[in-house]
Amino acid sequence: xxxxxxxMGYMWICVKAMLEYLGVEVALPPPTTKKTLxxxxxxxxxxxxxxLKLNLGNFMEAAExxxxxxxxxxxxxxxxxxxxxxxxxxxxxxxGYRYDLVVLEPPEKHxxxxxxxxxxxxxxxxxRQVIKGINFGYKKAWAVDDLERMAHYTRPRELFHxxxxxxxxxxxxxxxxxxxxxxxxxxxxxxxxxxxNVEIDEHRQVVRVGIVGEIYTLLEPFANMDIEKKxxxxxxxxxxxxxxxxWINDHLFMGFGRNVRSSKEALKKAVAYxxxxxxxxxxxxxxxxxxxxxxxxxxxxxxxxxxxMPEIVAQSILPRVSQDLGIPVMTLIVDxxxxxxxxxxxxxxxxxxxxxxxxFREGLA
Amino acid sequence: xxVKVGIPRALLYYYFYPQWLSFFQHLDVEPVVSHRTTRGxxxxxxxxxxxxxxxxxxxAVGHVLDLxxxxxxxxxxxxxxxxxxxYICPKFLGFPDMVRNTIDHLPPVIDINLxxxxxxxxxxxxxxxxxxMFTKNPARIYLAYRASCQAHGNYCxxxxxxxxxxxxxxxxxxxxxxxxxxxxxxxxxxxPYNIYDRFISMDMIKxxxxxxxxxxxxxxxxxSVIRQExxxxxxxxxxxxNQRMIGAAYHYFNDPEIHGLIxxxxxxxxxxxxxxxxxxxxxxxRSTKPLLVLTLDEHxxxxxxxxxxxxxxxxxxxRRNLxxxxxxx
Ligand code: SF4
Ligand code: SF4
Numbered sequence: 001x002x003x004x005x006x007x008m009g010y011m012w013i014c015v016k017a018m019l020e021y022l023g024v025e026v027a028l029p030p031p032t033t034k035k036t037l038x039x040x041x042x043x044x045x046x047x048x049x050x051x052l053k054l055n056l057g058n059f060m061e062a063a064e065x066x067x068x069x070x071x072x073x074x075x076x077x078x079x080x081x082x083x084x085x086x087x088x089x090x091x092x093x094x095x096g097y098r099y100d101l102v103v104l105e106p107p108e109k110h111x112x113x114x115x116x117x118x119x120x121x122x123x124x125x126x127x128r129q130v131i132k133g134i135n136f137g138y139k140k141a142w143a144v145d146d147l148e149r150m151a152h153y154t155r156p157r158e159l160f161h162x163x164x165x166x167x168x169x170x171x172x173x174x175x176x177x178x179x180x181x182x183x184x185x186x187x188x189x190x191x192x193x194x195x196x197n198v199e200i201d202e203h204r205q206v207v208r209v210g211i212v213g214e215i216y217t218l219l220e221p222f223a224n225m226d227i228e229k230k231x232x233x234x235x236x237x238x239x240x241x242x243x244x245x246x247w248i249n250d251h252l253f254m255g256f257g258r259n260v261r262s263s264k265e266a267l268k269k270a271v272a273y274x275x276x277x278x279x280x281x282x283x284x285x286x287x288x289x290x291x292x293x294x295x296x297x298x299x300x301x302x303x304x305x306x307x308x309m310p311e312i313v314a315q316s317i318l319p320r321v322s323q324d325l326g327i328p329v330m331t332l333i334v335d336x337x338x339x340x341x342x343x344x345x346x347x348x349x350x351x352x353x354x355x356x357x358x359x360f361r362e363g364l365a
Numbered sequence: 366x367x368v369k370v371g372i373p374r375a376l377l378y379y380y381f382y383p384q385w386l387s388f389f390q391h392l393d394v395e396p397v398v399s400h401r402t403t404r405g406x407x408x409x410x411x412x413x414x415x416x417x418x419x420x421x422x423x424x425a426v427g428h429v430l431d432l433x434x435x436x437x438x439x440x441x442x443x444x445x446x447x448x449x450x451x452y453i454c455p456k457f458l459g460f461p462d463m464v465r466n467t468i469d470h471l472p473p474v475i476d477i478n479l480x481x482x483x484x485x486x487x488x489x490x491x492x493x494x495x496x497x498m499f500t501k502n503p504a505r506i507y508l509a510y511r512a513s514c515q516a517h518g519n520y521c522x523x524x525x526x527x528x529x530x531x532x533x534x535x536x537x538x539x540x541x542x543x544x545x546x547x548x549x550x551x552x553x554x555x556x557p558y559n560i561y562d563r564f565i566s567m568d569m570i571k572x573x574x575x576x577x578x579x580x581x582x583x584x585x586x587x588x589s590v591i592r593q594e595x596x597x598x599x600x601x602x603x604x605x606x607n608q609r610m611i612g613a614a615y616h617y618f619n620d621p622e623i624h625g626l627i628x629x630x631x632x633x634x635x636x637x638x639x640x641x642x643x644x645x646x647x648x649x650x651r652s653t654k655p656l657l658v659l660t661l662d663e664h665x666x667x668x669x670x671x672x673x674x675x676x677x678x679x680x681x682x683x684r685r686n687l688x689x690x691x692x693x694x
Contacts (some may be wrong), residue, residue: 077603
């Protein structure tokens with residue numbers, strides 16, 4: 001059995017660590033590229049949301065590396081993700097791929113089913129070991145997230161162009177290389193030190209933008225056309241509303257982790273504008289926009305794939321939030337035709353607006 | 366003066382209106398249904414919604430605008446779930462809030478949750494809360510509820526025996542057949558608010574009738590039949606309407622009396638993009654019946670649809686004749 005799973009940003013690091021720790025052979029799909037997207041667009045449903053198409057491309061490319069078992073998360077709606085695995089598997093089968101499908105459904109009915117699926121992948125490892133493995137993966141996700149946060153801080157302040165990206169790459173490699181849980185803390189220290197060595201101008205004026213939206217497009221740089229990097233280079237310090245480790249903590253550990261930002265606060269805030277959850281991260285998008293406004297951010301950027309249902313609900317509501325709280329909001333919709341050039345122009349105009357507003361406010365103060 | 370409650374002729378109006386109308390009437394509340402869809406009404410909706418929303422949501426907003434200045438309340442129940450462990454669509458979950466946050470000067474919005482997701486939930490809670498807005502007398506509410514269930518039950522029975530909802534009702538005769546004139550039967554599969562809205566569907570059902578076609582839809586099948594067919598999927602679908610669509614499609618693909626299927630999808634509709642794919646795959650690999658896929662949005666031109674319909678009917682008839690000839694060989 002050679003296991004594969006689709007990409008979503010740096011998620012592969014955490015899942016790979018967990019599976020390999022448990023002795024599972026993994027064939028990681030090659031990094032997502034234009035080619036991946038083209039494969040997905042060619043064989044996927046025309047009107048499916050973009051993550052499905054990229055997943056499909058990932059699976060096709062991973063098959064060439066020998067993967068024979070595809071692992072996907074499930075879901076019980078109402079958004080499309082809960083049915084991704086089945087549709088992707090049907091398409092792959094029709095194309096002649098021989099994939100075994102393992103779907104990890106959230107344990108709504110009884111946890112036994114989920115545990116059975118985990119058994120299917122991990123063989124006869126003890127539960128104690130499985131839990132250790134999961135924890136190892138989680139800790140890696142956490143470390144990666146911290147590095148990303150540091151990059152968000154240094155990028156708009158770096159003295160030498162590209163220094164943050166170079167440091168981030170080296171620091172990430174430190175985390176990736178770790179194979180045993182005991183070695184992780186030391187590697188984490190080394191990685192943090194690398195990031196701390198990026199030379200910055202602490203006093204530089206930066207614009208602060210909160211990024212909200214659909215989880216896949218937030219976490220996958222290919223899907224959002226490297227928006228964090230682009231904004232950073234325009235002198236923007238970004239804060240992303242979703243990090244993988246936070247998501248794991250909220251959804252797998254039921255929010256038990258300490259000192260981890262939880263989405264609960266955002267959900268409470270959202271109720272004033274949106275009275276029900278709408279699937280995906282629609283409610284979080286509304287709530288986090290409010291939180292960013294309250295925390296004094298200069299603007300909010302919503303990112304979503306074309307036709308994403310929960311985010312369209314949120315998108316319809318955000319203008320009112322923006323108006324009420326006086327925070328500019330820009331919505332960026334990505335699909336397979338999105339072009340770089342148009343994006344940069346739009347981002348520059350948005351950042352310009354925010355910077356002018358900020359100068360004006362500070363002039364008044 | 367009686368209180369007027371505005372009901373948009375959109376979304377699940379086509380499914381629930383006999384029940385809603387009956388409930389309100391029993392409480393001496395006057396239900397006011399928005400006008401039939403026209404280009405102008407749709408245009409209003411288009412101007413008040415984000416581009417990315419699907420056509421049915423834009424249209425529903427148009428119907429809200431049509432009503433807002435002439436009613437005391439707007440009835441926009443939040444249709445969370447119509448069946449256990451199922452939803453309708455994220456946009457149904459957020460619809461009242463989308464309306465409230467985009468349109469100014471609305472009358473009070475009734476956005477009570479209809480939520481049958483959990484085992485112990487039932488529709489009575491919904492009607493009880495609704496009724497309390499208009500009367501303090503619990504017995505009256507209960508009686509109105511009973512009457513509304515009766516109305517709904519009758520309506521479902523009528524549909525199952527071949528009737529069509531709303532204004533289309535007069536087109537078909539009692540058993541849904543197109544007089545003696547029809548030579549083929551086509552199943553039209555799509556969201557009720559797409560296929561039964563005569564403007565949005567470009568009057569497709571009437572056109573089919575006029576071209577000598579019998580029309581059947583998912584609503585002509587018993588719920589149990591649909592669920593059994595949809596149960597063949599590798600995982601149960603969590604969208605009620607699309608489960609109905611796919612269950613009906615599977616059923617009609619295997620029904621020898623059906624000569625072809627038309628799948629009507631909304632452009633940008635999430636659930637349709639997934640079930641549409643499954644229906645097309647089924648058609649390609651496991652059926653010889655012709656399938657026409659029409660995707661509707663606000664730019665869809667009538668001429669194009671008519672041409673495609675005609676070409677499709679020609680093909681269905683050609684195949685049918687071929688089969689007849691082959692049978693005599
Ligand atoms: S959240 Fe949006 S993009 Fe993600 S699966 Fe759901 S509809 Fe698709
Ligand atoms: S089911 Fe499709 S057409 Fe209906 S509201 Fe949802 S996205 Fe729109």
